[in-house]
Amino acid sequence: MINIIRSDFYRIFRGIAVYIAIGIMLLAIGVSIYMIQPGYIGNASVGDINNENFKTSNYDEVMSEYTLDELRAMSLSDYRQVMLKVTGYELDRDILGTNINLYYVFIFAAALAVTVDFSGSSIKNTLTSAISRRKYFLSKLIFVNLMCLIFLFANTYIMYFANIIFNTKQFSSDISEITKITVMQIPPVLALAAVLTGIAFITRKTAVFNTVAIPLIMVFQLILNIVAAALSVQEEYLHYELQLMLAKLANNPTESYMINAYLICGGIIVLFYTAGWLSFRKAEIK
Amino acid sequence: MREVILKTTQLSKRYGNFTALDNADMTVYRGDIYGLIGRNGAGKTTVMKIVTGLTEQSSGEYEIFGKTGKAAENEKRKIGCLIENPAFFGNLTAYQNLRYYCYQKGITDLKQIEEALKLVQLSDVGNKKFRKFSLGMKQRLGIAFAVMDNPDLIILDEPINGLDPIGISELRDTFRRLNAERGITIVISSHILSELYAVATRFLIIDNGKVLKEVTKQELDLECSRCIVLKTNDTKRAATLIENKLNISDYKVIDSGEIRIYDESAKPDEIGRTLIQNDVTVSGIFESGVSLEDYFKQLVGEAQS
Numbered sequence: 032m033i034n035i036i037r038s039d040f041y042r043i044f045r046g047i048a049v050y051i052a053i054g055i056m057l058l059a060i061g062v063s064i065y066m067i068q069p070g071y072i073g074n075a076s077v078g079d080i081n082n083e084n085f086k087t088s089n090y091d092e093v094m095s096e097y098t099l100d101e102l103r104a105m106s107l108s109d110y111r112q113v114m115l116k117v118t119g120y121e122l123d124r125d126i127l128g129t130n131i132n133l134y135y136v137f138i139f140a141a142a143l144a145v146t147v148d149f150s151g152s153s154i155k156n157t158l159t160s161a162i163s164r165r166k167y168f169l170s171k172l173i174f175v176n177l178m179c180l181i182f183l184f185a186n187t188y189i190m191y192f193a194n195i196i197f198n199t200k201q202f203s204s205d206i207s208e209i210t211k212i213t214v215m216q217i218p219p220v221l222a223l224a225a226v227l228t229g230i231a232f233i234t235r236k237t238a239v240f241n242t243v244a245i246p247l248i249m250v251f252q253l254i255l256n257i258v259a260a261a262l263s264v265q266e267e268y269l270h271y272e273l274q275l276m277l278a279k280l281a282n283n284p285t286e287s288y289m290i291n292a293y294l295i296c297g298g299i300i301v302l303f304y305t306a307g308w309l310s311f312r313k314a315e316i317k
Numbered sequence: 318m319r320e321v322i323l324k325t326t327q328l329s330k331r332y333g334n335f336t337a338l339d340n341a342d343m344t345v346y347r348g349d350i351y352g353l354i355g356r357n358g359a360g361k362t363t364v365m366k367i368v369t370g371l372t373e374q375s376s377g378e379y380e381i382f383g384k385t386g387k388a389a390e391n392e393k394r395k396i397g398c399l400i401e402n403p404a405f406f407g408n409l410t411a412y413q414n415l416r417y418y419c420y421q422k423g424i425t426d427l428k429q430i431e432e433a434l435k436l437v438q439l440s441d442v443g444n445k446k447f448r449k450f451s452l453g454m455k456q457r458l459g460i461a462f463a464v465m466d467n468p469d470l471i472i473l474d475e476p477i478n479g480l481d482p483i484g485i486s487e488l489r490d491t492f493r494r495l496n497a498e499r500g501i502t503i504v505i506s507s508h509i510l511s512e513l514y515a516v517a518t519r520f521l522i523i524d525n526g527k528v529l530k531e532v533t534k535q536e537l538d539l540e541c542s543r544c545i546v547l548k549t550n551d552t553k554r555a556a557t558l559i560e561n562k563l564n565i566s567d568y569k570v571i572d573s574g575e576i577r578i579y580d581e582s583a584k585p586d587e588i589g590r591t592l593i594q595n596d597v598t599v600s601g602i603f604e605s606g607v608s609l610e611d612y613f614k615q616l617v618g619e620a621q622s
Contacts, residue, residue: 161392
């Protein structure tokens, strides 16, 4: 298994895709740090969760000087000037709360590890080399998880130090706190990795995988919100959805929330890996 | 007794109602260059995909180096393969692609990459990416991959597809060299009969998923060579007369109703007359001699009728 993982690391750093993924990650970090506010995708309620963080600063007071339309019309540099009036808050913690952005980077990891093999049929070379399907599946699973964790921690520390350099300590928290949050976010990140790896082994072709994986997180949230509204589900239950879970875990979660969240992550991991394995186990390799 | 390297017993593969492979039996001995002959869709690739683990058989079993089931999985390390099209990473060079598989197979002796590339005349392609290779170059890289790590058996599916005549001839020499010098057993499929005939020592003729015949090159030569075909219902007596009265020893009793005489000096009318004079019923006597293509068509025709 180690040999397969080593070979994948050798291969992916000789292609451009991994550097595009790193570029996307750096761009997201750069925009957030320049705006002094995390940029995030999807559901606005992530911001609601993170608002706790602003209570310790004059954020609301600064923002009350502008209308929402004025703020929206501002250029990035003007917005930065407004944010610099804020006495400070833990921007790095807030950025970690929007780590769902990394989902799009994780897509690269799953595609590079799994679907590229199927689309190019190079998996045939591997499976005919005395490497069992089980060993192949486990190796790819470990590789995608490793890549996701590398991206997660790289994102944390690049963002942390870039924030200190460009925005000073005023907008930064302690490195141990940032590390703790990142570690707490590992289970949902591994759940995201499982979702993507499972889908990759089910779809097998890069184009199909991208068609499913790219809109998935947004479509899923949309459906969840509709279902929740229709069934009058309490909002706190929605916080166990992976995007909101990442945000919640960055904002002093309660112990009971963490236990429930990690159990859900475990369930997602088991579900998607089982589905991926069952689909791949006896699949005809073309 | 020769060592059996690969053996299939009643191997079948069905996709819904379609039978891609129907109770196929084949035996490959160490040192063979074993040719799988058949039209497109005959079942050649299916046999190869089953024995290399790319698909599962519906029924039957196969044996690799004397091992079956899970034990056969480990034996696959001794096999090099090129199934269907050569598939490598387009953004990597020939060397990098093979390096990737060296990592995967745990091969630490990187000289093997150079040797394999040299063997297929790809050592001078430098930094050219795989996606920019011609089809012939891709095929040769596939063969380099198959021979890397000194396998005991290589399985090549249509390896001469896309190669020019010189490339085919070079590849033929490479196969013979690998077989003679390194003792590698080769299973090779093609729908180009003449090419397979030029290199293989044993043949499996397959059509519509069914094995029609498994023959050695000598047997195939015999089947296709010029001969006199004698049809009689008393082959035993006819054979005695041919040998004792006509002094012909180069003949073969094919079955209970047919004898083939290969002696070039033998004359059909003289044989017929001698047999009739000795009360042997002759239902037919004629000269025969078929090309490989005609022989194949004949077999396929018989199977279909």
